Amino acid sequence: MAVGDQGRDTVDEDLAGAHPLPAGTVAAFARDGFARVPGVLAPATIERFRPVVAEVAAGSPQAQVPLAQRSVYQRAFLQEVNLWQRTAAIRPLVFSPKLARLAADLLGVDAVRIYHDQALVKEAHGGKTPWHCDQYYWPLATDRTVTVWIPLQDVPFEMGPLAFAAGSQRIDLGRALDISDESEARIFRHPRWRELPVDEAPARAGDVTYHLGWTFHGARPNDTDVDRLVFTIIYVADGAALAEPVTPGQVFDRQIWLPDSEVGRPIDSWLNPVVWARDGRHRDTVAHLPGPAPRIGTFDLG
Numbered sequence: 001m002a003v004g005d006q007g008r009d010t011v012d013e014d015l016a017g018a019h020p021l022p023a024g025t026v027a028a029f030a031r032d033g034f035a036r037v038p039g040v041l042a043p044a045t046i047e048r049f050r051p052v053v054a055e056v057a058a059g060s061p062q063a064q065v066p067l068a069q070r071s072v073y074q075r076a077f078l079q080e081v082n083l084w085q086r087t088a089a090i091r092p093l094v095f096s097p098k099l100a101r102l103a104a105d106l107l108g109v110d111a112v113r114i115y116h117d118q119a120l121v122k123e124a125h126g127g128k129t130p131w132h133c134d135q136y137y138w139p140l141a142t143d144r145t146v147t148v149w150i151p152l153q154d155v156p157f158e159m160g161p162l163a164f165a166a167g168s169q170r171i172d173l174g175r176a177l178d179i180s181d182e183s184e185a186r187i188f189r190h191p192r193w194r195e196l197p198v199d200e201a202p203a204r205a206g207d208v209t210y211h212l213g214w215t216f217h218g219a220r221p222n223d224t225d226v227d228r229l230v231f232t233i234i235y236v237a238d239g240a241a242l243a244e245p246v247t248p249g250q251v252f253d254r255q256i257w258l259p260d261s262e263v264g265r266p267i268d269s270w271l272n273p274v275v276w277a278r279d280g281r282h283r284d285t286v287a288h289l290p291g292p293a294p295r296i297g298t299f300d301l302g
């Protein structure tokens with residue numbers, strides 16, 4: 001058994017277990033809009049899911065286009081979404097009660113739903129991730145949204161670890177901006193940008209970070225010859241309502257991720273099941289998921 005695996009004999013046990021947050025983490029998350037949580041996943045768990053994400057990335061249509069011919073956004077990472085719909089192999093990670101419970105504890109809510117998951121693979125010599133916040137893309141009438149960022153290998157500075165602007169979830173530095181060089185430049189020109197401490201640290205496999213939907217974040221380029229494999233899961237508090245979509249991106253998100261939810265009503269689409277609830281009602285979720293299919297949301301990928 002590898003060091004760090006003690007008491008976590010199987011991947012399933014690792015993903016089901018509880019991970020107590022160090023004292024002060026919830027308060028720091030509320031203040032800063034992000035949390036670094038060390039030692040959440042065992043080495044065996046990382047080993048199990050890294051090849052799943054690598055395989056999906058290798059088959060990404062985006063990967064067929066040379067980096068030089070892509071936009072800034074497309075150079076930042078290969079983005080493959082809702083792997084849980086396509087491959088059963090990733091489901092134990094996406095529906096991990098441990099990861100979802102940490103999300104609920106940090107948000108201070110009693111239950112969380114999946115919004116969607118993503119593989120974010122910054123290829124060898126891929127570009128920077130321009131600074132941005134995520135919730136601009138989401139038609140969700142709540143600020144209780146959070147992403148867990150899971151590196152599937154160590155990510156030193158030269159590979160592009162995630163960096164956060166502490167406290168930026170409370171300031172509109174440029175929320176209504178698509179991810180691009182121009183959006184980043186506008187964020188950097190905002191008079192309050194300089195007030196915000198940037199927290200950047202190398203990531204270790206097994207550690208994870210959580211950030212709110214309104215927290216600004218970015219990442220350096222990958223200057224190495226090795227792909228940076230990262231998987232993310234986005235959670236939304238149970239009970240949050242669908243907001244009227246106001247941008248083309250939000251219209252798209254509503255169609256794909258929230259197909260049978262109604263504006264103004266709590267989200268309960270088949271694509272957004274409860275992944276963890278304090279009263280235990282998430283226990284049947286995995287058993288009731290539809291079988292894997294080459295479909296994402298309401299779209300057939302062909």
Ligand SMILES: O=C(O)CCC(=O)C(=O)O
Pocket residue numbers: 076077120122129134147149160162217218219230232
């Ligand atoms: O992994 C990256 O470089 C960016 C991640 C990101 O923007 C996110 O998880 O919201």
